[in-house]
Amino acid sequence: MTDITLTVNGEEKTASVPPETTLLKMLREDLNYTGAKLGCDVGDCGACTVLVDGIAVNACLMLAGQAEGKNIETIEGLSTLEEYHPIQKAFEDVASLQCGFCGPGMIMSTKALIDQGEELTRDDIKDALSGNLCRCTGYTKIIEGVIDAYEEITGKKVPETNPRAA
């Protein structure tokens, strides 16, 4: 067993897990953060996306031991009992999600993207979400939700583009 100490959503947590345990398994089964979902378990679907020191990673591909001393953010850290995080609010307002299984991963990928503080285009957003698979929505309303959240949080505008103009 390996003892691991890390910060999850601002709280210091410790767990004692076998060395082969993934970060996702430790979060879900030892620390009871079940927001990150177990989808494919091989890094294809992105449902397990969490932020490690601000960078979006597939928690199923990272060993728990590699997270020692790191600062982890999960979907549970975004909203309070009183209000949603602006990304969650934007996703709700435009009905971005349908079954919702991809939602925690989509929202954490979005947070990592917006937190970088760079000017975004529609293509940057599509690129940043390309590691998160969704079978229900066709991504269209998710991209709309990300644009709304970005504009709400940063006050900047995502430029309109016309892909049909050759």
Place this chain on the structure above:
Amino acid sequence: MKHRGKGIGCMWYPIGFTVLANPSAATVKINEDGTATLLTGTVETGQGSLTVLGQIAAEALGVSTDDVHVVSGDTDTTPMDTGAIASRTTYVSGNAIKLAAENARQILFEVAAPMLDVRPDQLEAVDRKIQVKYFPQRCLPIADVALQAQFVMGRPPIGSASYNPPTVGMDPETGQGKPFSTYVYATQCAEIEVDDETGEVEVIYMSAAHDCGTAINPMLVEGQIEGGISMGIGYALQEEMLFDDDGKQINPNLTNYIMPTSLDMPKIDVDIVENFDPTGPFGAKGVGEPTAVPTAAAICNAIHDAVGVRITSLPATAEKVLKAIKELRDGGEQKALPAAE
């Protein structure tokens, strides 16, 4: 060189099969605070059906959608429903819920009639009130009427109903009959780009015009159509189950069974072509599966428009498209490549 092309695909799709029993049942209970509880056996799979069914109940009861608490998909407590299948939920379950809500509302009308000195058939339920038709100032809050019904008249306002699209057997000799209750129609147009050196197809733009009867929740209809288009793009260009000689799937992972990502999605314009179907709840039909039907046809027609080749087996992978382009160049029968634009 990249070639642009446009294509159209059309479809019709049946809603509410009638060759077998296809029932849904529902119970609506109006509470003494003017809210309502809806029991339905159908299951929410993310498409927003419970929102739409709650809206149907609210419209029939004259209350807000927020006032309707929906309990669903629990075989211990909810009435029977054939299921969230065949794009039938809004149409069949919606009809059952509308009937159940109307039965509960009828009790409110009968209780309110003597309180307002009119006959029950002179009443309507609007804006959380039971009011006299054409005299909206003569009204009572639904909460007051429900309270009166329960605690004074001894008639709790509960309605149950079921709906089964009338079962019609097919003629065993001719195979003819009326297998479905109603139909929806749609056309999708694709604008694509084909690279004639690699065969790769990129979808640039899709427009989708869908008839779904009355769109009870247009935002959810848009979500269904956009999701259907992504499945259609996967069907047209990417997704293929491959099997070995023993019938074992050789690509059972998302690494090698390729489905669309956000990068594969074009700009989409959705056009909801509303009409009123007299057999549906408030004129609604359905929208689920039909959204994925015409996409692949539109894309394959657009490939033909762009580079003059007909792809007749899906998915139209880069390898297949490139092979067809080469055959055409080597003297195939299809029309020559269009001149460079």
